[in-house]
Amino acid sequence: MITLWYDGSFAGLLTCIFEMYEHRLKDVSIFQKQKETNALFGDTLDVITDITKANRVWNGLQKRLSRQGCKNVVWNYLSELEGFENALLAFSRYVFDATENIETNFGNPAVLQVAQTAKKVGREKHRMEAFVRFQQLKDGLYYAAIRPDYNVLPLILPHFKSRYADQHWLIYDLQRGYGIKYDAGKETVEEVNISVSTDDELIPNTAILAEGELYYQDMWKDYFHKTGIPERRNMKLHLQHVPRRYWKYLTEKL
């Protein structure tokens, strides 16, 4: 059993897969370096991310998988779920061993797991496209703080860019400490990092909100309650659709 450590980047993960083939390693598991605990047995190897090696693996995957299949690999990476590296490793091994595209062989545990993880990430992406709640600030910026289960900012970016092409907006991922900011004038998106001591500092206080913002929030909250039918109240179903962990960031649930 040999443990490969990588730096947490996608290219780093692909480099690990390259090294596995390069050194003909059989029994391998991959862990991100800072997350790794000391209680590991067996050999370990520090893998230095190498773009050329990563590209060779990525090209190989692209050759053997459909666009959807490649997308699933990236989405598994963005899931950040514990052990996703080893799931992708098992999947890639199967991909490279097979003589045809096996991405729809759902009878195979590795294939099914990658497909199911991608589905979870897709669901979270869709959820965030729905659950982002912008608040307009005094300077005109539409700002939203979110805490998604998976790292979906890169996935929701195109949606928000094309939808809100004429307004300045910023979506900040509190969990991962970075945000994406769109400038309507320049039509560019940039990554932003705001250093704060607590997350509460990233929730705007009323003093910095634009005129009218609180009225719209108030009307939206009111609308949310008025559009429900009390005779049909079904909180179990409600919670299934809007799990409690998202409430803190939803205007209508505050």
Add this chain to the structure above:
Amino acid sequence: MNICTNKCTNAVPLYGMNWERVKEKLGILADAAKYDVSCSSSGSKRDNKGKGLGDTTGMGICHSYTEDGRCISLLKILLTNVCIYDCAYCISRKSNDVKRAGFTVQEVVDLTISFYRRNYIEGLFLSSGIFKDVDYTMERLVRIAKKLRLEHNFNGYIHLKAIPGASDELIKEAGLYADRLSVNIELPSEQSLQKLAPEKRMADIYKPMSVLNNSILEHNGTKALIKSTPKFAPAGQSTQMVVGATPETDNDILHKANALYKSYHLKRVYYSGFVPVSDDARLPVTTPQVSFLREHRLYQADWLMRFYKFSVNEIVDKAHPLLATDIDPKLQWALRNLHLFPIDINRAAYDMIIRVPGIGIQSALKIVEARRFQKLGWEQLRKIGLAESRAKYFITCNDARYNHIGLQPHVIYQQITSNASSKFKTYHSPQLSLF
């Protein structure tokens, strides 16, 4: 009465307006619109060209969910709840003692855009009570959609009501700006309509449906030749009927729905389980749970028709006019047709696999993909996501575990229902003659 006259329609921007008053109106007019069940924002594609506001991607997004679990996708409001009609099942009927209000065109436009910019909604669902006359009301609805599209470059989703009795010209104009139009059929039969909504006639309801259907077909024909043809109601039309307020059977209702799908190419028929909104003597006394359960089974049957390739006669007929409440319509069909089972999951056609109780579209698609690589057994089928507790009576697979096969329908029924728990148990109708 608080209807705005022409004087206050256009010029006033919302800033500087009386927020409290707008909020109060929103409360009244959202409350009055909530019984319209449609919330769909899918089926239309509008790109955001040239940096306007919004786009519609075809997928539809539920931005939130009410505490009754329904999707909130659109700002669903009435333009006004003032109405000259007196339909017994409707909260806004003339004789009902409710607070009345009306939005100005500008207020609706501003609310839609302000909510949209904050990512609260996918767009606007606008309906209205009939004030003054039908054309006057319809013209206002169209004017709002037009203003959003042309003046505000708004590419979000717009669902408008096409009001029966409105002129063909207005209905057609509505199609130029709206993604979806809907005419509510209200009740499943002419007799019921006469009884509960004496001012309405089925013929008036079918007319705008027909105008829309013809315009959509004509548009699609032109579009095939000329790409630049402007959009016309790209998400099609839908309708809604109240069920449980009148004596029609599920057989009547589903055949009506089927006819609507066939004749007018409707995208959706919505069923609204009757909630008592008045003590009008023409209305039945019902427990809401009974009507919600019935509504649920009707939707399941509707799905069988639209996605599972069932014909309506396979689901209900004169001999089986009511859907069972304790088992779903697909299982009901399967138990009546046990001679078609078991099927071999590794060989059967997709169209047959989707007919197996406990297997949905997604699992069926996965199964036909996966079996190209290997013969599937229970372990794999379970992981793919089929409901073994129901499917096991109807399929064989690569595992030799066939002891569920060959049972009598009533035995299968008993095994399945005794293992299931339902919060609706107390409301289930007595056992129907299923088999």
